[in-house]
Amino acid sequence: MPTIKDVAKAAGCSTATVSRALANPEKVTEATRQRVARAIAEVGYAPNVAARNLRRAESRTIVTLLPDISNPFFSEIINGMEEVAHQAGYQVLIGDCERDPARAEAYFNLLPTNQADGIILLTSDIPRALVSHADARVDSPLVMACESFSDIDLPTVAIDNYQATAHAIDYLVSLGHERIASVSGPADNPICCDRTLGYRDTLAARGLSGSARVVEGDFGFRSGYQQGLALLEDTVARPSAIFCHSDEMAIGVLKAARQLGIGVPEALSVVGFDNIGFSEYCEPELTTVSQPRHEIGQQAMRMLLSILAGEGVVRRQILSTQLIVRKSTGRPAD
Amino acid sequence: MPTIKDVAKAAGCSTATVSRALANPEKVTEATRQRVARAIAEVGYAPNVAARNLRRAESRTIVTLLPDISNPFFSEIINGMEEVAHQAGYQVLIGDCERDPARAEAYFNLLPTNQADGIILLTSDIPRALVSHADARVDSPLVMACESFSDIDLPTVAIDNYQATAHAIDYLVSLGHERIASVSGPADNPICCDRTLGYRDTLAARGLSGSARVVEGDFGFRSGYQQGLALLEDTVARPSAIFCHSDEMAIGVLKAARQLGIGVPEALSVVGFDNIGFSEYCEPELTTVSQPRHEIGQQAMRMLLSILAGEGVVRRQILSTQLIVRKSTGRPAD
DNA sequence: CTGAAAGCGCTTACAG
DNA sequence: CTGAAAGCGCTTACAG
Numbered sequence A, B: 001m002p003t004i005k006d007v008a009k010a011a012g013c014s015t016a017t018v019s020r021a022l023a024n025p026e027k028v029t030e031a032t033r034q035r036v037a038r039a040i041a042e043v044g045y046a047p048n049v050a051a052r053n054l055r056r057a058e059s060r061t062i063v064t065l066l067p068d069i070s071n072p073f074f075s076e077i078i079n080g081m082e083e084v085a086h087q088a089g090y091q092v093l094i095g096d097c098e099r100d101p102a103r104a105e106a107y108f109n110l111l112p113t114n115q116a117d118g119i120i121l122l123t124s125d126i127p128r129a130l131v132s133h134a135d136a137r138v139d140s141p142l143v144m145a146c147e148s149f150s151d152i153d154l155p156t157v158a159i160d161n162y163q164a165t166a167h168a169i170d171y172l173v174s175l176g177h178e179r180i181a182s183v184s185g186p187a188d189n190p191i192c193c194d195r196t197l198g199y200r201d202t203l204a205a206r207g208l209s210g211s212a213r214v215v216e217g218d219f220g221f222r223s224g225y226q227q228g229l230a231l232l233e234d235t236v237a238r239p240s241a242i243f244c245h246s247d248e249m250a251i252g253v254l255k256a257a258r259q260l261g262i263g264v265p266e267a268l269s270v271v272g273f274d275n276i277g278f279s280e281y282c283e284p285e286l287t288t289v290s291q292p293r294h295e296i297g298q299q300a301m302r303m304l305l306s307i308l309a310g311e312g313v314v315r316r317q318i319l320s321t322q323l324i325v326r327k328s329t330g331r332p333a334d
Numbered sequence C, D: 001c002t003g004a005a006a007g008c009g010c011t012t013a014c015a016g
Helices: A004-011 A015-023 A030-043 A049-056 A073-087 A101-108 A161-175 A190-205 A221-233 A247-259 A293-308 B004-011 B015-023 B030-043 B049-056 B073-087 B101-108 B161-175 B190-205 B221-233 B247-259 B293-308
Strands: A061-066 A091-096 A118-121 A142-145 A156-159 A180-184 A213-216 A241-244 A269-274 A287-290 A316-319 A322-324 B061-066 B091-096 B118-121 B142-145 B156-159 B180-184 B213-216 B241-244 B269-274 B287-290 B316-319 B322-324
Touching (some): A004 A015, A004 A030, A015 A030, A049 B049, A061 A101, A073 A091, A073 A293, A073 B091, A118 A293, A142 A293, A156 A161, A156 A293, A161 A180, A161 A241, A161 A287, A161 A322, A180 A190, A180 A221, A180 A247, A190 A213, A213 A221, A221 A241, A221 A247, A241 A247, A293 A316, B004 B030, B061 B073, B073 B091, B073 B293, B118 B293, B142 B293, B156 B161, B156 B293, B161 B190, B161 B241, B161 B269, B161 B287, B161 B322, B180 B221, B180 B247, B213 B221, B221 B241, B247 B269, B293 B316
Parallel strands (some): A061 A091, A061 A118, A118 A142, A142 A156, A156 A316, A180 A213, B061 B091, B061 B118, B118 B142, B142 B156, B156 B316, B180 B213, B180 B241
Antiparallel strands (some): A287 A322, B287 B322
16 A cells, blocks of 8 residues: 555655645645645545554544444434444444443443544443543543443433423323323333433322333333233223323333233323334334434534533533324223 | 553563563563562553553454444444454444435544544445445455445455345235335345345245335435325335345335324234344334344454454355244234 | 644564 | 664654
8 A cells, every 4th residue: 555655755745745745735745745736646645544554643533332223213223323423534333232241331432542542332321430531531532322231420411301302201191091100111221211200209199000000111013012911911900091101111011002902092002212213113103202313413423522621611501302293192981 | 640660660570571471471470470560550451552552553442334323223333343342352433424424534544643443334335436346355454244335345244134125025026915015125226126026025935016016215214204195195007025134114115104194014014124223113013134343343353453463364254143023013904 | 823743552673 | 671773653743
């Protein structure tokens, strides 16, 4: 591969000038710039990025940590992040943690070794030691998206899980439901805590505290199916509506209902969360809470790049959600 | 950050020795190795990877190019690739091309700039100029997985799309179906060509050529839904079975059938391709062709690492598929 | 505006 | 087995 030296020779100037023509064109005369451009094309030069990174002590790489790459919820967020990153000359490395602390640690280790400039966390399911001292340093290149830690205050872009849930539950109550169950994600997950609180508070405000019922899933199809079965087989206190912390779990509940011969929405209303592509193609089409995923990704990346640029950042951004009413909800069968 | 010099000072040896203790422990006495290890812990040293990469002229990064990150079909393949890569000290960068030639080119450009050591292609939808000269060079660090080019012969790990399709069609014929339509992926995609050939040949072998009918989709839900509608609204020659090149399209067909009041599998059989997670949770559960996705990812990565190591490689690996019969297929309603 | 030169943090052939 | 030294390909303060 030709190096910057070859270009310098071909252009009849020093390597310093070639470097400047590339990085700071305004520091070089127009004529020089053009000679360098021609020389680059002539020798077929492409800068060696490892050398540049070493010299500049940066990698232009952002890593995003997520709990499970196969969850389609994340893909649109990633697209948003990539859009902003590429435009700024950064690339994004996707780190699938799979609930394995060692994996998360390995990705965090890219920071001190200069392989990554910053990290966007789409999961809080990592060893807290990795982030525990980050909130003290204002300039830690760390941003949380969607998730949060209960006790560590990182720059965050997210939705208001409490409000979004309250809104969905209010909608079910307004339809006439009085027995509304909830299939939560992992109970120790802060966003699930917020949602469960929103759920409970709303029921309480409507005088329905007594019927609150929360079971725990893991966001996946299967757990929704299993918890749905458990909830619906309880014939004495069977809920007339089930609110789920993910679309996958809601679709699992739909399957459970079908299996038990319980019609949706006639005999059971189901609400999901996230509005994944699938939610429009299941039977019946799913009523769900939509998050602005693309925008979440964009804003999280913008926030991180601002931190890297040493600019002041708004440490907390709350984006709005939308309840998308489709066919899986209706009035209860009194 | 402490550098290798700091470690050398703390260990009372040269940087060369520290480097050796790290990279080739067998070239160093046990005592030295231990002194270095202690020194590393003491000063909190982590190697600067940009410097190492520059010196070694490698990046230990493999990029995988795919057409659409939101398609869950790819996630399990990626997991397989990461498993093998991490074990060998490589990381994998996921490149979402989104049918944008410029994106693909940008990712290919990581090769000459030393930011990536090799590429695994999960899509053939990229400018052919990027790969056209690769097949001549035996050691091009390029591997194809699942897909292929019609005229460029790259090292490949894939399934036998012709056979897998023939098997699925045979199954439908054996059930008694005589009007079997097919919803293909993009018609210019080589794997779709193979599948369509397998479809046509099998129908011909069974004396059913006359009823062959292929419509084109793009692998996504929506196109399956639309083509399903078109196929099923044709009341004079309505198919009794539809074979689809992806599960998403099959699920779209399911929705079209539901909308038209056509019962599956009583009045229509539907077969998908890929066995994505969703295929077990749609209504009815989908009969589909399963690919060994994890293994495809593993083998593709192994193949690429062999090429990078300068080892001889089997240039073509065909893994076996499996027809998973669930609830969306049955005998036709004569 | 341009160039000579130092240096980023490693690795490795060479010599001992 | 170990060290001194060169060099990977850039960038940038310094001088002119």
